[in-house]
Amino acid sequence: MGLGAYIAVSAVLFAIGVVCIVARRNMIYVLMGIEMILNAANINFVAFNRFNGDAMDGRMFAIFVIILAAAEAAVALGIVLNVYHLFESIKPGDADLMRD
Amino acid sequence: MDFLQFNPEVDFKLLLAVPLIPLVGYVVQIFFGRFLPRKGDWLLTAGMFATMCITVLMAAKAISHGFSSSEPFFHLSKDVGMSFSWFYQEGKDAADPLNMTAGLLYDGLGAAMLAVVGIVSFFVHLFSTGYMKGDKRYHIFFANISLFTVAMLGLVLSDNILFLFVFWEIMGLMSYLLIGHFSHDPSTPFFHRWATWASKKAFLTTRVGDCCLLIGMMMFWQNFQTFQFTELWRLTSEEVARNGGEWPQWMTIAGLFIFGGTVGKSAQFPLHIWLPDAMAGPTPVSAMIHAATMVAAGVFLLGRTFPILSPDVLAIVTATGAVTALFAATIGVTAFDLKAVLAWSTISQLGFMVAAIGTGGIGLVAGLFHMVTHAFFKSCLFLSAGSVIHGCHHEQDMRKMGGLRKRMPLTFLAMGISTLAIAGIPMFSGFYSKDKIIQAAFMKTSLEFSGAQAFACFALPVAAALTAFYMFRMMFMTFAGEYRGDVAEGHGHGHDDHHDDHDHHIVHSEDGGIAGGHPGPVPHESPLPMTLSLLVLATLGFLGGKFWLADLDILAHSKPWFMKLVSPEKMYPGIELMNGYGAQVTDAMLKSTYDSAHTWAMIISLFVASAGIFGAWWIYGPRLRTTGQAVVRWTWTIVCLVLAYLFGVPLVGSLIEGADTLVVVAAWIIGLGLLGYVLMRTTKWIVGVFAGLSRPAPENIADGFGELYVAVANKYYIDEVVDASVIRLSMLASKFLRWFDETIVDGLVLLIGRINRSGGGVSAWFDQKVVDGAVNGVGALTQTFGFIARLFQTGRIQQYASFAVAGGLAVAAWLLLG
Numbered sequence: 001m002g003l004g005a006y007i008a009v010s011a012v013l014f015a016i017g018v019v020c021i022v023a024r025r026n027m028i029y030v031l032m033g034i035e036m037i038l039n040a041a042n043i044n045f046v047a048f049n050r051f052n053g054d055a056m057d058g059r060m061f062a063i064f065v066i067i068l069a070a071a072e073a074a075v076a077l078g079i080v081l082n083v084y085h086l087f088e089s090i091k092p093g094d095a096d097l098m099r100d
Numbered sequence: 101m102d103f104l105q106f107n108p109e110v111d112f113k114l115l116l117a118v119p120l121i122p123l124v125g126y127v128v129q130i131f132f133g134r135f136l137p138r139k140g141d142w143l144l145t146a147g148m149f150a151t152m153c154i155t156v157l158m159a160a161k162a163i164s165h166g167f168s169s170s171e172p173f174f175h176l177s178k179d180v181g182m183s184f185s186w187f188y189q190e191g192k193d194a195a196d197p198l199n200m201t202a203g204l205l206y207d208g209l210g211a212a213m214l215a216v217v218g219i220v221s222f223f224v225h226l227f228s229t230g231y232m233k234g235d236k237r238y239h240i241f242f243a244n245i246s247l248f249t250v251a252m253l254g255l256v257l258s259d260n261i262l263f264l265f266v267f268w269e270i271m272g273l274m275s276y277l278l279i280g281h282f283s284h285d286p287s288t289p290f291f292h293r294w295a296t297w298a299s300k301k302a303f304l305t306t307r308v309g310d311c312c313l314l315i316g317m318m319m320f321w322q323n324f325q326t327f328q329f330t331e332l333w334r335l336t337s338e339e340v341a342r343n344g345g346e347w348p349q350w351m352t353i354a355g356l357f358i359f360g361g362t363v364g365k366s367a368q369f370p371l372h373i374w375l376p377d378a379m380a381g382p383t384p385v386s387a388m389i390h391a392a393t394m395v396a397a398g399v400f401l402l403g404r405t406f407p408i409l410s411p412d413v414l415a416i417v418t419a420t421g422a423v424t425a426l427f428a429a430t431i432g433v434t435a436f437d438l439k440a441v442l443a444w445s446t447i448s449q450l451g452f453m454v455a456a457i458g459t460g461g462i463g464l465v466a467g468l469f470h471m472v473t474h475a476f477f478k479s480c481l482f483l484s485a486g487s488v489i490h491g492c493h494h495e496q497d498m499r500k501m502g503g504l505r506k507r508m509p510l511t512f513l514a515m516g517i518s519t520l521a522i523a524g525i526p527m528f529s530g531f532y533s534k535d536k537i538i539q540a541a542f543m544k545t546s547l548e549f550s551g552a553q554a555f556a557c558f559a560l561p562v563a564a565a566l567t568a569f570y571m572f573r574m575m576f577m578t579f580a581g582e583y584r585g586d587v588a589e590g591h592g593h594g595h596d597d598h599h600d601d602h603d604h605h606i607v608h609s610e611d612g613g614i615a616g617g618h619p620g621p622v623p624h625e626s627p628l629p630m631t632l633s634l635l636v637l638a639t640l641g642f643l644g645g646k647f648w649l650a651d652l653d654i655l656a657h658s659k660p661w662f663m664k665l666v667s668p669e670k671m672y673p674g675i676e677l678m679n680g681y682g683a684q685v686t687d688a689m690l691k692s693t694y695d696s697a698h699t700w701a702m703i704i705s706l707f708v709a710s711a712g713i714f715g716a717w718w719i720y721g722p723r724l725r726t727t728g729q730a731v732v733r734w735t736w737t738i739v740c741l742v743l744a745y746l747f748g749v750p751l752v753g754s755l756i757e758g759a760d761t762l763v764v765v766a767a768w769i770i771g772l773g774l775l776g777y778v779l780m781r782t783t784k785w786i787v788g789v790f791a792g793l794s795r796p797a798p799e800n801i802a803d804g805f806g807e808l809y810v811a812v813a814n815k816y817y818i819d820e821v822v823d824a825s826v827i828r829l830s831m832l833a834s835k836f837l838r839w840f841d842e843t844i845v846d847g848l849v850l851l852i853g854r855i856n857r858s859g860g861g862v863s864a865w866f867d868q869k870v871v872d873g874a875v876n877g878v879g880a881l882t883q884t885f886g887f888i889a890r891l892f893q894t895g896r897i898q899q900y901a902s903f904a905v906a907g908g909l910a911v912a913a914w915l916l917l918g
Contacts, residue, residue: 022902030898096895 006047014040027080027090031073038069104164106173108180111161114154115177115204118214119253121147122246129246133239144242145225148218148249155218155253162211163665172670173211176259176330177203183259205259205329208665209403212472213256213396219640220392220479221249223633227483228384230630231490235382236285244281245388248274252393256400260327261317264404265310268365268397272310275394276303279381291380298380305374309364313401316357319350320408333407333675340678347410347678355413358405359420366398366450369424373819375447379439383486386439390446391479399453399471406457406464407672411679414458418541419552421455422559424448427816429566433573434802434813437496438485441574442478445522448563449474455556456537460680461668462694463540469645469662470533477518477530477641480634484515487630488578491623495585498574503583507623512579514634519575521641523568524709529645531705532660534564539701543693547685561708568712576720583623719798737779744775 013036020033042062049058080090087094125147133140165173177183183203206214225245232241251274255267280299282291321327324335340347362368367375375395379386389395402409402417409417425448432444449470456467489496491508505512521528524535538560545553625631646653646660668677681690802809811817892903 018901018905022898022905092897095897 003047003051006043006050010040010043010047013037013043025091025093027083027092030092031076031080034076035069035073038065041065104161106161106165106175108175108177108182111158112175112177112180112182112204112206115158115206115214115257118151118154118218119250119257121151122253123250126243126247126250129239129243133243136239139239139242141225141229141238141242144246145222145229148222148225148246151249151253152218152222155215158206159211159215162206162208163661166208166665166670167661172207172673173665174207174670174673176205178259200260200262200327202263203259204257206257208670209400209468210256212468212662212665213400214253216396216472216475217249217252217256217392220475220637221245221252221388223637224384224387224392224479224483226629227387227486227633228382230627231384231486232382237281241278241281241382244274244277245385248278248385248388248393252397255397259329261320261329261332261405262327264401265313265317268313268361268401269310271394271397272303272306272365275306275378275389276300278385278388279378281381281385294377295380298374298377302374302378305371306364309361309371309398312357312360312364316354316359316361319354319357323350329404332405333672336408337676337678341676345678347412351408352410352412355405355409356416359402359409359413359417362398362402362417362454363420364398365401366395366454367424367447368398368420368450368454369427370818370822372424372428372447373822376440376443376815379437379443383439383482383489386443387479387482387486390442390482391475395446395450396471396475399450399457399467402454402457403464403468403471403671406460406668407675407677407679409679414460414679415550415552416458418455418458418544418556421451421453421458422552422556422563423451425451425455425563426559426566429563429570430812431815432570433566434809435570436498438488438498438501438574438578439482439496441498441570442481442485445481445567445571446474446478448567449478449522451563452534452537452560455560456540459540459544459553459556460677461540461543462536463544464668464671465663465666466533466536466540468666469660470530470537472662473521473529473533473641473645476637476644477521477528480514480518480637480641481522483630483634483637484511484518487511487626487634488515488623490626490630492585493623498577500585501578501583502581502585503579504623505579507583508579508625510625510631511634514631514638515579516575517638518641519571521645523571523713524564524705526706527642529641529643531709532645533662535701535705536660536663538564538705539694539697542697542701543690546693546697547681547689561704564705565708565712565715568709569716572713572716573720576716576722580720580722585623719801733780737776740779741772741776744772 017033017036017040020036021030024030024033042065045058045062045065049055049062052058083095084090089095122144125144129136129140129144133143136143162173165171178201183201185201225242228241228245232238235241248271251267251271255264255271258264258267276299279302280295282294283296283299286292317327320332323339324332326332326335336351339351364371375390378389381389428444428447428451432441432448435441435444453467453470453474456463456470488501488504488508488511491504491511492501495501517528521530524531538557541553541556541560545557668680802813805812814820
């Protein structure tokens with residue numbers, strides 16, 4: 001099994017994440033889409049690290065991203081909670097005050 | 101007598117006071133006159149009385165000097181240090197011509213003229229207190245007439261021609277104001293218009309002459325650098341003597357210009373047109389203008405400048421004067437307005453003076469003498485006319501007068517005396533001066549024949565005859581016969597108490613002036629100040645020519661007073677006149693011609709005067725009654741017998757020479773008796789003529805002359821010619837100039853304005869379209885972009901995300917495919 005398989009999985013995951021961000025009508029799913037994109041990037045980091053060198057930097061980056069993702073998820077969930085308080089909805093399309 | 105000696109120390113101060121008294125009076129009157137009691141007329145009249153006293157005293161000095169000594173009476177205030185510097189320039193030599201000094205010149209001519217002005221002016225003032233009563237601008241009238249007198253007094257006293265010119269101009273201004281006196285009174289519409297028009301006419305016409313005088317003055321200044329009369333005389337005489345008796349051409353031209361001043365001021369042809377219309381002013385003003393001031397100034401100027409006029413100028417002077425005398429006299433015959441007759445008579449008499457001065461020598465003196473005598477009787481005539489007009493309620497047409505002799509006896513007396521004087525009847529002043537004028541013309545012609553002189557010899561006696569004719573025509577029309585004016589009902593009697601109310605007619609007259617008076621009470625005599633003035637002036641007109649009562653020399657074989665006072669040698673002391681007779685005329689010739697010319701002038705002037713009077717009486721005089729017819733018959737017979745005796749003595753004596761004395765006496769008695777009988781029988785026709793059987797009506801005579809009469813009655817259409825030529829031409833020129841101004845000059849300005857406006861339009865368009873467009877365009881572009889950009893800003897996170905993804909995909913696709 002070569003690098004292409006990993007990248008393929010990563011690409012699929014990335015595509016699913018993007019679609020999830022763009023298309024879903026629930027902010028929780030959007031957050032989950034972001035997690036998927038981050039994980040797609042993580043797979044790429046680990047895969048490229050596995051096939052292109054002995055150093056541990058790719059894996060380290062993946063761990064770093066996971067930690068960041070956790071922090072980000074916490075903050076994002078807080079935002080979502082506030083949005084829900086504000087708009088009584090967690091549809092991303094309803095929070096459009098910035099437009100004006 | 102001691103007090104009749106001229107004492108320069110005192111007398112120049114007195115002379116200086118002569119113009120100053122009325123001048124101060126004028127200043128007081130013009131500012132405070134309306135607040136004074138009686139509107140200040142007493143102030144100026146009293147001032148003028150003082151002036152008159154001084155002038156008469158000074159004239160008495162001059163006359164006593166002239167009678168007792170042959171030395172000239174000639175005084176310059178400059179000689180005793182009494183002259184003030186004028187135009188003085190610091191740092192210039194005192195003798196520099198630009199340091200002009202002005203002083204007084206007092207000689208025989210000035211003495212006579214000054215006294216005349218003082219006397220006439222005082223009585224005109226006195227007359228005006230009655231005549232102008234009730235006038236709205238009474239105080240202004242007195243102020244103006246006073247300054248008018250000041251101008252003339254100053255002019256007479258000036259010792260240089262520039263100062264004379266200043267007073268000359270003041271006089272022009274005052275004549276304008278006085279002729280236009282009624283132009284401020286809209287309650288008399290006719291006078292209102294006429295006075296306005298006449299004052300402008302007088303001012304502008306005399307202005308032509310004034311310009312000429314100024315040019316002439318400047319020409320002499322340019323050559324001689326002096327305005328002093330004495331210097332001008334001396335320098336001219338020397339210059340001509342240096343030239344060998346030939347007059348330089350510039351001097352002739354300058355002399356003509358100076359004479360132009362006289363033509364304008366003294367109303368000579370062709371600038372006479374202002375004077376007949378000057379009667380639009382109040383009658384006292386006419387008396388001043390026609391007698392003592394204004395017109396006399398022109399003649400006086402000729403007297404002062406005589407030595408600087410070349411013989412060619414003098415010929416023109418004579419010709420102009422003779423033409424004026426003759427043609428004005430003919431117009432006077434046709435005039436119906438009382439004042440117009442007198443106005444034309446003035447022009448005619450001025451023609452006499454000017455013509456006489458042109459003949460030089462005795463003529464110069466005669467012309468100036470006539471100016472003096474004329475001033476007396478003409479002022480009296482005008483004031484009498486004013487009295488008549490006042491009495492007839494401002495009626496001036498002689499056809500509506502008549503029969504005033506009994507109603508206004510004092511006026512009749514004064515006017516009658518003056519008329520006899522102007523007609524040239526012996527004993528009356530006009531005779532002595534006019535006789536001398538005709539004599540001068542005869543003398544000049546017989547000694548140095550020239551066309552102008554010969555014409556004067558013909559024109560002056562004819563004009564004298566016409567003068568007698570129209571003056572007596574005026575007297576007959578005004579005073580003889582029955583009153584032809586309208587008499588209002590209920591006013592016929594007891595008119596003495598109406599004085600006050602018709603004194604106001606001068607203001608309230610609805611249709612005033614020449615257009616005709618209105619029916620009022622029958623004419624009445626004027627109040628005392630007026631008649632007093634008339635009688636005094638008439639006395640002067642009677643005695644002013646020669647004091648014949650003193651020597652009973654009625655026909656003037658001895659010299660009249662003026663001739664003793666004024667002669668060329670006394671007027672221009674120490675100056676050799678270069679414009680007199682040539683060298684070929686000896687003193688003996690002069691003496692013999694003087695005597696024969698004197699005789700002929702006497703005969704002719706007596707003849708023309710009686711012919712004129714007879715003609716006037718024949719046409720206009722009253723018809724004779726039975727007693728009058730008898731008187732005519734006997735007079736005629738006796739005259740014929742005397743003539744038969746005078747001419748028959750030599751004839752009969754030669755026929756019956758050698759016969760007995762008894763036979764001769766018997767033949768004489770029988771012959772004269774027969775002649776007398778025949779005359780008494782055959783003089784019916786001549787009595788018929790006198791009784792009015794075959795007298796023509798004036799209208800028929802006028803018709804007989806046909807077109808000629810119409811032309812004369814219309815003043816030879818000179819006014820029309822002037823109107824058609826000068827006035828129309830200047831109107832046309834001014835219209836053209838107006839058109840030029842409005843079209844070309846204004847057009848240019850407007851064009852420049854339009855061009856500027858068009859330029860501004862372009863600039864504005866550029867500013868609005870291009871500059872503003874650019875600015876606005878930038879704004880609009882930004883707005884458009886903003887609008888487009890705004891479309892992407894939906895605020896939907898997912899949309900942004902999809903853009904980001906699309907962008908990422910596009911970048912990826914570009915990387916991969918490119």
